Amino acid sequence: MKIGILQCDDVQTQLQPEFGNYPQMFQQLMDQVRDDLSYETYDVRLGEYPASLDDCDGYITTGSRHGVNDGLAWLDELESFVRRLYEAGKPYVGICFGHQLLAKALGGRVERSARGWGVGVSFNEISQPQGWMSPAQSALDLVVSHQDQVTLLPENTQVLASSQFCPFYLIQVGEHMLGVQGHPEFSRSYSAALTDRRRDRIPASRVREAFTSLTAEVDAQLATRWILNFIDQARQ
Secondary structure, eight states: OEEEEEEOOOOOGGGHHHHOOHHHHHHHHHHHHOSSOEEEEEEGGGTOOOSSGGGSSEEEEOOOSSOTTSOOHHHHHHHHHHHHHHHHTOOEEEETHHHHHHHHHTTOEEEEOTTOOEEEEEEEEESSOOTTOOSOOSEEEEEEEESEEEEEOOTTEEEEEEOSSOTTSEEEETTTEEEESSBTTOOHHHHHHHHHHTTTTSOHHHHHHHHHHTTSOOOHHHHHHHHHHHHHHHHO
16 A cells, blocks of 8 residues: 655754654554555645655645644645545545644634643544444544644534544544544654753643653554554545
8 A cells, every 4th residue: 555645844853863754754653553555755845746646545644833824835735635635535644734734625624722732642532433443442642732723624524533622633524534633653752852842832831741641651553553444444
């Protein structure tokens, strides 16, 4: 199975020697779960896209320091591409920024959350279990790093997991599109390093809460298995 990685940002230069860049994070994690995958990375900030939607079996959008409402030209092009994927029935999975982009591209709304920064580990309950959620689990706990949240869902959307902090944490639009606010590709050590470098913009109390939460186990491999199961099912 070939995965197209839609790259929307880079890991900060100072952190790349230890953690690599975002496409490598995804590849390393997915290779821990499956041994039949290949990858193609498209830097959508530079206008890189597949020549055909069928060039890959499914597409994953990385996170980004940018917001989906920033009004950048490359964001408009990416939204258009997501709509093309939706209309063509091609599997798509949006991670954090990509989750929010999915909602906005298909008619939803994304706003700066009054709840503030989501950082560290978030703890979420599965409200609508799906067949591709195998092995099954009633919770999904992942690293997060975001200020914006989806506040209005597109049509034909199911909310699959949520928390009090993030009501629309995991969503499925139609049969082929999935969005998750968390970052399965982020290790807890990367989350700690990134949070530490953002102390100038994250309230000190929220930073302390984040570091405390990072002692908890996360479901990164499980979430990755679910994502790949979803893509497999959506291809059929």
